[in-house]
Amino acid sequence: MSWISALAELQQKGEACVLVTIIEERGSTPRNAGSKMVVTADRIFETIGGGHLEYKAMQLAREMIASRSQDTHLERFSLGASLGQCCGGATVLLFEPMGQAQAQIAVFGAGHVGRALVPLLASLPCKVRWIDSRENEFPEHIPAGVEKIVGDEVVDEVENMPPGSYYIVMTHNHQLDLELTAAILKRGDFAYYGLIGSKTKRVKFEHRLRERGLEETLMARMRCPMGLAEVKGKLPVEIAVSIAGEVIATYNASFGQDVKKGESSVAKLLPASRRS
Known part of the structure; x- marks a missing residue:
């Protein structure tokens, strides 16, 4: 399922999720700016490149779901130094909570x-x-x-x-x-x-x-x-x-x-x- 179809379905159900978007890329990165991934408490839809970056993004998104955060969040990742990925570039991710019932x-x-x-x-x-x-x-x-x-x-x-x-x-x-x-x-x-x-x-x-x-x-x-x-x-x-x-x-x-x-x-x- 595409991220946009997943997001529409989750919004209809009122199920909390976080939309993760690559908004900046520097050097060698696994996916280009604009790539998106939807994360729920137990599923993901599409990908931002896999590896440790995606794992950390999923972890952060699920922490936001668990805490019922309503605030958007920016996070910069150095793929080589902090995550040990061979591409070695850097990327900035935008985390947007969606569908969180109050x-x-x-x-x-x-x-x-x-x-x-x-x-x-x-x-x-x-x-x-x-x-x-x-x-x-x-x-x-x-x-x-x-x-x-x-x-x-x-x-x-x-x-x-x-x-x-x-x-x-x-x-x-x-x-x-x-x-x-x-x-x-x-x-x-x-x-x-x-x-x-x-x-x-x-x-x-x-x-x-x-x-x-x-x-x-x-x-x-x-x-x-x-x-x-x-x-x-x-x-x-x-x-x-x-x-x-x-x-x-x-x-x-x-x-x-x-x-x-x-x-x-x-x-x-x-x-x-x-x-x-």
């Missing part, structure tokens, strides 16, 4: 608010998994980059998300909401957890979660009601905009931080919405 989001529920929210999330630098047991609740057209998941074992999908994920729960069933809440809080490695509902619903859920042995510190990180208080209204799209705003504020505040420390940047945000 948030991996699981949305549970394809009801009216979910149908208003998911297209908003899909337009952001986010990778969205939309989950419901009811096939007929999903719209005919799913936004590009959104993965639709239909299955009876909805709670099992919690474990399929990577550490530092965002979870939004808005299903049709309060008991299912409770089971999802327990599974998400037990993981403890979430960057954001929002549960649709009122303050009364939160009090009832906290009581039941205490009975299951959930820690107060984890329950304190749950956003219920969720959404930004400034965005008023109870129409599905108004609630969706409020939730999307809180997601944006959260990933802008916490991007690159280690969510495993148990502190959520949500605590720094505005008070929760008063929606019921």
Whole structure:
């Protein structure tokens, strides 16, 4: 696959990659300026000449992916002195991060608010998994980059998300909401957890979660009601905009931080919405 086809496919999937380009060549080098290579966490597409140069470029690109870097980077390599390649020239590489989702989001529920929210999330630098047991609740057209998941074992999908994920729960069933809440809080490695509902619903859920042995510190990180208080209204799209705003504020505040420390940047945000 050519680098441009690979890049288009990875962008469509929302998979992080780094585009590596030779922008300067001096002396004898394995490839000319303009040569490109696309590097993902486990694959490469095309080549910038092979050998130790390509190995070092792949290593640096994967470090950028792992750290979720969004910054372009220039690196000069002396092929003979530092890399031991026989051509002996020098080259400058440009590293450009591409397709790096700022948030991996699981949305549970394809009801009216979910149908208003998911297209908003899909337009952001986010990778969205939309989950419901009811096939007929999903719209005919799913936004590009959104993965639709239909299955009876909805709670099992919690474990399929990577550490530092965002979870939004808005299903049709309060008991299912409770089971999802327990599974998400037990993981403890979430960057954001929002549960649709009122303050009364939160009090009832906290009581039941205490009975299951959930820690107060984890329950304190749950956003219920969720959404930004400034965005008023109870129409599905108004609630969706409020939730999307809180997601944006959260990933802008916490991007690159280690969510495993148990502190959520949500605590720094505005008070929760008063929606019921």
